[in-house]
Amino acid sequence: MAQAAVTYEPVSVNLEEVYDVILHNGLTTYKTKHSNAPLPKRVEAAKIDALSKKGAVFVVRSKEDFQTNKVKGYIVTSKETLLEDATDLTHFTPNVYRKFGYSDDSRRMIHGFEERNLLQINTFVVDIDTKKHTVQDILLTCMDFSIGLPTLIVASDRGYQVYFVLKQPLFISNKNDFRGLTVAKRISDNLKRSLRDVDADVFCNDFGFFRLPKVSNIVFALLTNTYSMAELINWSTRYDDNNERPLFVVPTKLSKASVIDSEWFQALIKAVDIRGQKGQIGRNNALFTLALVCYSEGWDKSRTYDFLDEHNYRLLNPLNGSTINSIINSAYSGKYKGASKEYIEALLELYVYNGHSIKVNTGRNGWYKFKKDRKDRIRSHYNEWEQDLVTYITAENNPSEPFIWRTQKEICDAIGISQSTLNQVIKSSRKILKTVSGKGRYSKTGWTTVDLFIQHAMGLLQATKAQYRKQLIQVVQEWTEVIEQFASYGKLMHSLQQLIFNSPTNDQTFAFVESG
Incomplete structure (x- = not known):
């Protein structure tokens, strides 16, 4: 039964030792420029650094720096820089990459953290995205169901990250189609599966960004407890056998491989x-x-x-x-x-x-949307795209006008259709209408369906009728007021006539007028 979340005090560690154990000399010891280390130490370290190839790790300052299709951060090539900046950082890549750079002129967006660009794998990290399990629960699960005690456990905002550090780094090359990377990925997958009882995230990136270990967030440390690749391979092979999984070493082509x-x-x-x-x-x-x-x-x-x-x-x-x-x-x-x-x-x-x-192989001899016989696929394919287009236009439609204004590329991106297929669908469709307004660079393309266009036309007709009816009523009201005014005027004139011609002093009045 899961226990309530518990707050743990960080353990006492030397952060420099932690980074030494994790990074395995993948970075230079000191900065090449503006280092604060004494010159003799820099000279001595440079001699040792020259014995092996160096790479870089990527770091970010907050979780919000992970944006769609890009990451805002910077590149660290020395352990000295990592130690100096650790307080202000949240995440890093504990495994080292061989190529690295920035994708914008302001040097804020980083790139190069693809798996096949790995220089060396230093550690396997398992992400546990909950704190309903205690650190003791995680340690017991590691011993009972996984390879053994981890090297390090780092607390995150919502859970923990468990580090299994290698004794020696695994260097990645493109030999045999990245055979070493394939082996490492299977080991990583098995480690995550072995800790499912404490809610390990089996879909977490194998060699991506993880919480940067700091004095304030390390809740377990046994830095002497590291693993050789041979130990991990043997354990992973046994784990595969126990779970009846295929051998993890380079998988052969299977006709029904799991997507x-x-x-x-x-x-x-x-x-x-x-x-x-x-x-x-x-x-x-x-x-x-x-x-x-x-x-x-x-x-x-x-x-x-x-x-x-x-x-x-x-x-x-x-x-x-x-x-x-x-x-x-x-x-x-x-x-x-x-x-x-x-x-x-x-x-x-x-x-x-x-x-x-990324190549998309569905593994099902080409998936398609509806269950139809292959002989019907060519014709139904266009019908399906037509319906997808109708659904999209209807969802995006604004009641104030029948057309949505999109470029062909925007339409293709929105519903996942190629431009050539879109043209074929439009050419044969009796449900979709397309119009082009303007010329050249100022032109724009409108899209609607026959149903939407008819609805809009009927709406305009109803609105016109309603406006006509309103105007007619207004005219009738205005003329009614005029007629009523004329009627009142007629009554007044009639009263005056009665007063003048029926007065007993009628002759005297006219006589007075004539004499005057």
């Missing part, structure tokens, strides 16, 4: 800043795609809900529970056989760094 383990699926579930905006696919599309994968993998609804609920919780702008239920019910309705490759590619490009370079 859950694919690069694109793993990349998509790690994207946390998915929100979507006008003209873009967003959270609903992403969660629906993940739900379709779970359905195709044979998961039951409860398992899928737990998975999506956990993923949704990590989003910076999560959806509510009822929406997730609706998405799952739709995915499990039986109308869909699998996720759309075009949608997946669009989601990766929008929300995953370098997502456009």
Whole structure:
């Protein structure tokens, strides 16, 4: 039974020793410029540093620096800089990268933290995104179900991160199609799976950003307890055997490989800043795609809900529970056989760094949307795109006018369709209307459906009738007032005539007038 969250006091550690154990000489000891270390120490350290290739780690100052498709931070190439800046940092990459740089002129956005750019793997880190388990629970689980005690446990805002540090770093190369990286990823996956009893995040990035260990957040440290790759490989092999998993060493091509383990699926579930905006696919599309994968993998609804609920919780702008239920019910309705490759590619490009370079292989001989025979696919394919386009236009429509104004590229990105296919759909469609206003660079393209256009026209007609009726009533009221005024004037004249001609002094009055 899970215990209530407990606040732990940090343990007493020497931070320089911690970084020495984790980084394995992957960085230079001192800064090449403006170092505060004495010259003799710098000279001695430079001799040692020259014996091995050095790389860099990436650091950020706050969790908010992880933005859509980019990360705001800076590059650290020396242990001295890391020690000096540690107080003001929140996250770093404990594993070292060989190439690094900035993607903007102001040198604020960093790039280079792709797995295949790793120079050396120093440690495996397991993320536990809850504090309902105690540190003692985590340690016991490590001993009972995993490889053994960790080297370090770091507290985060909502949980813990467990470090299993290597005795010697694993250097990554492109030999045998990055064989070493493949081995390391399987070890990392097994470590995460072995700690599921304490809610380890099995979908956490294997070698990405983690909490920077500081004196204030280290809650367990046993720096002498490190692991060799041989120990980890032996343990991981036994773990695979016990769980009847295929050998982790370089996987052979399987006709029915699990999509859950694919690069694109793993990349998509790690994207946390998915929100979507006008003209873009967003959270609903992403969660629906993940739900379709779970359905195709044979998961039951409860398992899928737990998975999506956990993923949704990590989003910076999560959806509510009822929406997730609706998405799952739709995915499990039986109308869909699998996720759309075009949608997946669009989601990766929008929300995953370098997502456009990730190959999407659905593993199901090409998934498609509805359960139809192959002989019907060519014709139905365009019907499905047409319906997707109708759904998108209807959702984006503003009642004040029939057209939404989008470029063809914006339409293609929004529904995940190629431009050539879009042109074919428009050419053959009897449901969609397209218009172009203006010329050249000032032109704009309007999109609507026949139904929306008719609704708008009928609305205008009704509005015109209502305005005409209002004006007619106003005219009638105005003329009624005039007529009433004329009627009142006639009555007055009639009274005057009666007064003049029926007066007993009528002759005298005229006589007086004539004599006057």
